[in-house]
Amino acid sequence: MRTRKTYIPAGAAIPLAGLAVLALLLAGCATNGGPDSVTPAPLTTQPLISGKVYGGQNPLSGSTIQLYAVGSGLKAASTPLIGSTVTTLANGSFNITGTYNCTGNPLVYLVATGGNAGGGANSSVSLMAALGLCGNLQPTTYIVINEVTTVATVYALAQFMSGYSHVGAASTNTAGLTNAFQNALNLVNTTTGLAPGASLPATATVPATELYTIANVLAACVNTASGSIPCNTLFSAATPSGGTAPTDTAGAALNIATHPGNNVASLFTLSTATPPFQPTLATAPNDWTLAVKFADPSLKSPYGLAIDASGDVWVTNQGGASVTKMSSAGAVLSGASGFTGGGLLGPKGIAMDKTGDAWIANTGASSVVEISPTGSVLSGASGFTGGSIDAPVALAIDSQANVWVANYAGNSVTVLNSAGTANSASPLNDSGAIVNPTGIAIDKSGYGWVSNGGANNLLLIQPYNGSFYYETYTDNAIQGPLGIAVDSSGVKWLAATGINAVSVISGSAASPIRSAAFNVPTGVAVDGGGSIWITNGSAAGGLAELSSAGAVLSPATGYGSLNTPVGIAIDSTGSLWTADLGDNSVTQFVGIASPVTTPIAATVGP
Secondary structure, X not given: OOOOOEEOOOOOOOOOOXXXXXXXXXXXXXXXXXXXXXXXXXXXXXXXXXXXXXXXXXXXXXXEEEEEEOEEOOOOEOXXXXXXXXXXXXXXXXXXXXXXXOOOOOEEEEEEEOOEOOOOEOOOOEEEEEEEEHHHOOOOOXXXXXXXXXXXXXXXXXXXXXXXXXXXXXXXXXXXXXXXXXXXXXXXXXXXXXXXXXXXXXXXXXXXXXXXHHXXXXXXXXXXXXXXXXXXXXXXXXXXXXXXXXXXXXXXHHHHHHOOOOOHHHHHOOOOOOOOOOOOOOOOOOOOOOEXXXXXXXXXXXXXXXXXXXXXXXXXXXXXXXXXXXXXXXXXXXXXXXXXXXOOOOOOOEEEOOXXXXXXXXXXXXXXXXXXXXXXXXXXXXXXXXXXXXXXXXXXXXXXXXXXXXXXXXXXXXXXXXXXXXXXXXXXXXXXXXXXXXXXXXXXXXXXEEEEOOOOEEEEEEEEOOEEEEEEXXXXXXXXXXXXXXXXXXXXXXXXXXXXXXXXXXXXXXXXXEOOOOOOEEEEEEOOOOOEEEEEOOOOEEEEEEOOOOOEOOOOOOEEEEXXXXXXXXXXXXXXXXXXXXXXXXXXXXXXXXXXXXXXXXXXXX
């Protein structure tokens, strides 16, 4: 049965002409005290943890130290591991000896509350430092706790915490929380209290200036007394619209991390004339996002991006005839040249299956390549070519492990099974209804949704009694459609590069969202909370965020600063990743989104 219907709402806008943009995209000093200032206590039943707490550059005396184990459940209450009181001395130093235990080897972090940094006793102070697995603590462990460690910890754990004493993950996402701790340790070195972290890959860059600026904003409160104007101003400016005002500095940092476009200028003015952490921003930023940039030499015109069950990031290199695999912390796992072989040539789209294999739309060689987690090619020397695969640019995997392939030059869709064999009905084309398809997503019913680049519409392909049923949807404003995602309610979100809009298809209704926040929208992803994230694929691009109702949540110019981002994916830590075609990089926006379950193709909703 092959029937095609078209839905066009009354009063829809007239289409604009041209796919030029689409065609272009498809073508190819601060210091803190060190460990010599503390005399370690003898090792008892647990490794000694010693360190210092600072408010800016000032020792924080009289601050209460607690070692917490993460809670069981999302944002659940953490478990205090120290039964007796540990308080910092006049020089900010502290020692934790055998008053804690590591039963179960939980993830742990330190918190300093209250204290006096020279401006008077301040009960609003709460500072944090992520440590990692309790069993990894050593007798020589030395920790600096300050505003920088606090910002790094809060941003990395933002999607798992509701306050400094409530950090935890759902039982199904313990790996995400573990990876989030590593993200914190990428941002900051807890031995020095400075950015970046000791484990950060050599080819990565942490936005230290932005991180220090947020730390300076917090320090303005920490270095004063309870109820001070800087503290009251901080808590007021860090209150999101319709939200609750924080009452401590870690809570303020959490609100800033989860609402990075809120009251940016007001918060920036809190930094003092001589801020304690340098370098610092000279003017207020566009937003408070923290974006780590990875520029490994193996990244060459990166295009597609997907994330596997371990949180590893897979990137297709359109210009490098290869695929780069990175750990969740950005360490390259695929060698100096990336994974090659299998006839890789100009690869674009990528998706992960449930076994951990990567499936690649191998555009230049008109094939689909399957690669194992270790880089072994599983699809033969020339890849899978059945079903008339012709210049594939995007693919998605359904719940039955079928791989749906959008053939740009073939004006068709090919469906492969998990062994790479084409469905007998492939190629699917519905008598010319499919024209230069550019994106594809699968909904929870197993239906395929095709971004129909040459026809400026959205096409539904529904399996039906061994054949396929087709419907087309348009709002008469779609131009140059590229990325597509389906959310958990079945709503389709389509990036229209030609008119700087996002089209929303719900049921049979279709309508465009226009906003200055869109600047050549290319990729679309849906996070675990239902927010919609759009890459703005211009040379001065960034991220736009929409609510599940379509309201624009990001600033007018979007979040961050990216060079021609195309691929987009969200991981189980809540970090959002982009493949930046224009400057051969991958960017990680730390903790900005609600975590999703991986593996999941970048174009498929949670």
